[in-house]
Amino acid sequence: MNGFGLGWLVMWILTIQRVMWCRKKGIVFVAIDQSRSLLDQGPFDIVLHKISGKEWCQVLEEYQLKHPEVTVLDPPDAIKQLHNRQSMLKDVADLNLCSSSGKIGVPKQLVVEGDPNSIPDAVNRAGLKLPLVAKPLLVDGTARSHELSLAYDQFSLSKLQPPLVLQEFVNHGGVLFKVFIIGETIKVVRRFSLPDVKKSERLHNVGVIQFPRVSCAAASAHDADLDPYVAEFPPLPLLEKLAQELRLRLGLQLFNIDIIREHGSRNSFYVIDINYFPGFGKMPDYEQIFTEFFLSLRQGKSKKSLLGYG
Numbered sequence: 001m002n003g004f005g006l007g008w009l010v011m012w013i014l015t016i017q018r019v020m021w022c023r024k025k026g027i028v029f030v031a032i033d034q035s036r037s038l039l040d041q042g043p044f045d046i047v048l049h050k051i052s053g054k055e056w057c058q059v060l061e062e063y064q065l066k067h068p069e070v071t072v073l074d075p076p077d078a079i080k081q082l083h084n085r086q087s088m089l090k091d092v093a094d095l096n097l098c099s100s101s102g103k104i105g106v107p108k109q110l111v112v113e114g115d116p117n118s119i120p121d122a123v124n125r126a127g128l129k130l131p132l133v134a135k136p137l138l139v140d141g142t143a144r145s146h147e148l149s150l151a152y153d154q155f156s157l158s159k160l161q162p163p164l165v166l167q168e169f170v171n172h173g174g175v176l177f178k179v180f181i182i183g184e185t186i187k188v189v190r191r192f193s194l195p196d197v198k199k200s201e202r203l204h205n206v207g208v209i210q211f212p213r214v215s216c217a218a219a220s221a222h223d224a225d226l227d228p229y230v231a232e233f234p235p236l237p238l239l240e241k242l243a244q245e246l247r248l249r250l251g252l253q254l255f256n257i258d259i260i261r262e263h264g265s266r267n268s269f270y271v272i273d274i275n276y277f278p279g280f281g282k283m284p285d286y287e288q289i290f291t292e293f294f295l296s297l298r299q300g301k302s303k304k305s306l307l308g309y310g
Helices: 018-023 056-067 076-084 092-094 116-126 199-204 236-252 286-297
Strands: 004-006 027-031 046-048 071-073 097-099 103-104 107-110 132-136 148-151 164-168 175-182 185-192 208-211 254-261 268-276 305-308
Touching: 018 286, 027 286, 056 071, 056 076, 071 254, 076 236, 076 268, 092 103, 092 268, 097 236, 103 236, 107 116, 175 236, 175 286, 185 286, 236 254, 236 268, 254 305
Parallel strands: 004 046, 004 305, 027 305, 046 071, 103 268
Antiparallel strands: 097 103, 107 164, 132 148, 132 164, 148 208, 175 185, 175 254, 254 268
């Protein structure tokens, strides 16, 4: 009897009811003991983890050399791309997806890593238009890495603290779409986002306004009374093409994409963030979708699966 091995596991698995429900589907969870060699544990069919660091990467590399038949979700080298906001959007920009369903790009952006006093000149040279969204360059799992600032004027730019990414702010009706990717499955939910910036605000607002994490589950816009043109989900064929391309280019199976629709346009979209292994508990029907995903990975192998987690 082989199984699924998990390094760090999302909370939905760690309830008796859900574990038993998955067991009925042929999935058994077993905790990985990080104090012991991974090679001495198992056998596993899948190692599902959310652990970072050089030591853990070496553990997985050694394990995969001995057990190439085991699926690792996801490879650490692939995950690293999403720890940096410069590299995470590169594949979307290179893709420049455009079809009859719409087009998807990324906002014009600039990476700043040096002296804060150099930011205004760098912004001018790059031709970025104010206001600008400032985000920490590195995504390290802390709350701070998801904080946003909105800089309205040239003077305020030097008050920002690099390393960071500056993105041109795109009015989007105050709503973003979180597109959850679990293998080939796509699930979309609405979240409230930063409000649109009016022309008068661009002229009269000064300084930097800081925002906490704005797209969490508490900011759900599912039942909100929204303009239909703002609330309408992006076309599914467009999302399917984007998800397919990013799975291949990123080499990942579990991630979500934050997408906004340019205000006043029905089919012009921007990817503003990609998050690895987000809180899938915020996603409707996640238990069934995850179970079906695990089982799809086991097709052609034994019907009974043991999943270890730690």
